[in-house]
Amino acid sequence: MFPPNDKLLRRGMMGLWLLVSAGFLALSGLLATNPGAISAGIIRMLGGVLVGLIGLTVLTYFLIESYQPPGGHFLFAVFLLALAGVVFLLFPDQGVVLSNLDGNITPKLANLSLFLIATFASLWNGLLYYWENPAHNRELSVQYFTWLSVLIPLGVLFFFITYTVIEGQSVIDWYFISSASDILRGKVGIFPAIAGTFSLIVGATVFAVPLGVGAAVFLTEYAKRGWIKQFVGVTADCLWSTPSIVFGLFGYVFLVPRITGHSTLLAGQIVLAAMLLPLTIATSTEALTSVPDEFRHGSLALGASRWWTIRKVVLPSSVPSIVTGILLGIGRIAGETAPIMLIAVASGTSAPKFFSASAPFFHVDALFREVDALPYRLYAIYKAGVGGSIKEAWGTALVLIVLVLMFYALGITVRSYYRRKRGW
Amino acid sequence: MSERLKDALNLRFLLGATVVASFTLLFVFFVLFQSFNFYLFLIVLFGTVTGWVLYEDSTAKALLFAASTSAGTILVLIAVFLFIRGFPAFQGEPLFFITGSTWHVYRDIYSLGPMIWGSMVVTFGATLIAAPMGISAAIFIGKFAPGWLRSFLKPAIELLAGIPSVVYGFIGFVLLNRAIMNYFDIANMGQYFAPAIILGFMALPTITSVAEDAIDAVPEHLEKGALALGVTKWQAIKEVTLPSASSGIMASLILGIGRALGETMAVTMMIGHKTAFPNPLYDIFEPGETLTSLIASQIGEASGEATEALMGAGLLLFFVVLVLSVASRVIQSRLQRRFKRG
Numbered sequence: 070m071f072p073p074n075d076k077l078l079r080r081g082m083m084g085l086w087l088l089v090s091a092g093f094l095a096l097s098g099l100l101a102t103n104p105g106a107i108s109a110g111i112i113r114m115l116g117g118v119l120v121g122l123i124g125l126t127v128l129t130y131f132l133i134e135s136y137q138p139p140g141g142h143f144l145f146a147v148f149l150l151a152l153a154g155v156v157f158l159l160f161p162d163q164g165v166v167l168s169n170l171d172g173n174i175t176p177k178l179a180n181l182s183l184f185l186i187a188t189f190a191s192l193w194n195g196l197l198y199y200w201e202n203p204a205h206n207r208e209l210s211v212q213y214f215t216w217l218s219v220l221i222p223l224g225v226l227f228f229f230i231t232y233t234v235i236e237g238q239s240v241i242d243w244y245f246i247s248s249a250s251d252i253l254r255g256k257v258g259i260f261p262a263i264a265g266t267f268s269l270i271v272g273a274t275v276f277a278v279p280l281g282v283g284a285a286v287f288l289t290e291y292a293k294r295g296w297i298k299q300f301v302g303v304t305a306d307c308l309w310s311t312p313s314i315v316f317g318l319f320g321y322v323f324l325v326p327r328i329t330g331h332s333t334l335l336a337g338q339i340v341l342a343a344m345l346l347p348l349t350i351a352t353s354t355e356a357l358t359s360v361p362d363e364f365r366h367g368s369l370a371l372g373a374s375r376w377w378t379i380r381k382v383v384l385p386s387s388v389p390s391i392v393t394g395i396l397l398g399i400g401r402i403a404g405e406t407a408p409i410m411l412i413a414v415a416s417g418t419s420a421p422k423f424f425s426a427s428a429p430f431f432h433v434d435a436l437f438r439e440v441d442a443l444p445y446r447l448y449a450i451y452k453a454g455v456g457g458s459i460k461e462a463w464g465t466a467l468v469l470i471v472l473v474l475m476f477y478a479l480g481i482t483v484r485s486y487y488r489r490k491r492g493w
Numbered sequence: 494m495s496e497r498l499k500d501a502l503n504l505r506f507l508l509g510a511t512v513v514a515s516f517t518l519l520f521v522f523f524v525l526f527q528s529f530n531f532y533l534f535l536i537v538l539f540g541t542v543t544g545w546v547l548y549e550d551s552t553a554k555a556l557l558f559a560a561s562t563s564a565g566t567i568l569v570l571i572a573v574f575l576f577i578r579g580f581p582a583f584q585g586e587p588l589f590f591i592t593g594s595t596w597h598v599y600r601d602i603y604s605l606g607p608m609i610w611g612s613m614v615v616t617f618g619a620t621l622i623a624a625p626m627g628i629s630a631a632i633f634i635g636k637f638a639p640g641w642l643r644s645f646l647k648p649a650i651e652l653l654a655g656i657p658s659v660v661y662g663f664i665g666f667v668l669l670n671r672a673i674m675n676y677f678d679i680a681n682m683g684q685y686f687a688p689a690i691i692l693g694f695m696a697l698p699t700i701t702s703v704a705e706d707a708i709d710a711v712p713e714h715l716e717k718g719a720l721a722l723g724v725t726k727w728q729a730i731k732e733v734t735l736p737s738a739s740s741g742i743m744a745s746l747i748l749g750i751g752r753a754l755g756e757t758m759a760v761t762m763m764i765g766h767k768t769a770f771p772n773p774l775y776d777i778f779e780p781g782e783t784l785t786s787l788i789a790s791q792i793g794e795a796s797g798e799a800t801e802a803l804m805g806a807g808l809l810l811f812f813v814v815l816v817l818s819v820a821s822r823v824i825q826s827r828l829q830r831r832f833k834r835g
Binding site: 221 | 549550556561563565567568626646648651652653657660668694698748758807811826
């Protein structure tokens, strides 16, 4: 139909968009170094050009028959670019509203839009390439995009961890880990926070694991009706997605007045247990469901009762998976700050003393005192103003990350070890 | 007496019911009278131990049943107590509380409008990053990655969710906030923009793992059938797998949004804490506040009406996230039912 040599036109469009994206990237760089280099009129012109280009592209899309049918992402990309173009057209001087401390004029919005447009225009080119090519080339294009979207988050993760290690390792020595801060000698130590975090974790595990595993056993072994399973599943899901600060508020209005009226270790343990519970239920249910029914039938056929079967056959064979789930869950709650901030912690407290060499050997009242915790310590340093103790903050972050990584590594090791070992 | 009733009324059942009832009593006592009655606890403990010795089976079953209600109980407690403390904030002028533009502690004027807007902006930005990347990461892990890479990538993505949010917040505050300040030449440290980026990476693992489960749940024969017709792998994924898993992917998006909405520490550390609408409204480089960061930063010093208003904010947050997670659950179960039937 419309032009005889549509292949040339398609190539032309692709080249045009490549140029546009390169141009916007360059402009974005220019604005970053020299804000105010572009006047409102030019920005408005750019918007007009953009809208025109989009119109041309859409026209081409509808006029050229041999364009292979693109999906909804085509329209989405058009929509985004059109949006940016309209913003340019309507608010060309938006960026000139605020000036920064030096009195420079900063085209904020324009700069951001340019940045976004550059990004999207590059993506657009990837998509055009995708539409342009035969099926087996598309395969490569898609693999490239998906691979990229795995690499970027992993890269961020790697960068965060490496950066923390580099910044934090200089403060970490034996004193830092094993002692409390000594103001007189000017030495910093985070032992109370480490001990506090561990007592929070242990308490939460003690509360949550019997409840969670018990619930999972009841669901998989006893509950006959679907609705009980549905109910527990839904409530566990809801509990899992409840924001951590809401757990903190809950502890603040419910637990604190009922325990001592002020922050206590026990309140923190209970609230963290409530956060660990849904994870334990989910992973334990999964672990118990994966135990083959032949195990149960064999035991029942020998005359064992149902409870005996659970105790001697079902639970032992699913222990590794349950332990994995719990370890991963602990890794999650070890770094929680928001829930314990209101109900369990105070900075500068000493490590909880549960045990002593003389009678009574175990001190219950340590449960009813405030503790310090690693994540809270980091937050407290931030709140006090990072400037002075930034090294200490990086050190605390590093210890916290190592702690969490430890639980993850442990969990994953247990999982892979038993997955290889078990016979079904 | 009918056969069923006789069955139901036997001694074992009664024992189990007693155990559950005594736990309930102990619990109700704790909730209502605000104290833990040690003697009542001893009685319950004694009864349970006796029951365990005499009828281990039924006692165990009753205890397990009690355990299975724990999640629901906690959820109900959260809802009830947040409601009791937070609802008064909605009672005066509910419309003003939600849509008004002033949060002023010294003048005792409280409305959540700017915070709701902030939460929406930050969550939208996070979703913009997390959704495309998370879903295509799920496609890669579920379909393209070879086995060994997959068993490495899944825990690695899980780990991204495992880094504590306070660490994200700290790194974001020290690196990203400063970088954005320099790059865009902005006078203020905290804005909506930086936390949205970090939140995107925090919500990504949720989206990836749930979407990957959904992609995994699509029966293999569907895709194999398409492949047998001669299409490429990507065509099979696009035309068969993804449409079949679409409701699961939708559920993953909803869960991811809920995660971003409820994330607290990272936002609290990176946002500018200004309880007013940005001017103009779409300016994402102004300091702002979200619901979560408002609660986290103010509850410590709040008293009286301010506490009430913060509880109201918590109630709103809890309710919205609850609706989101129930919705995603419903969508997911619809997916499961479809493949069970088909």
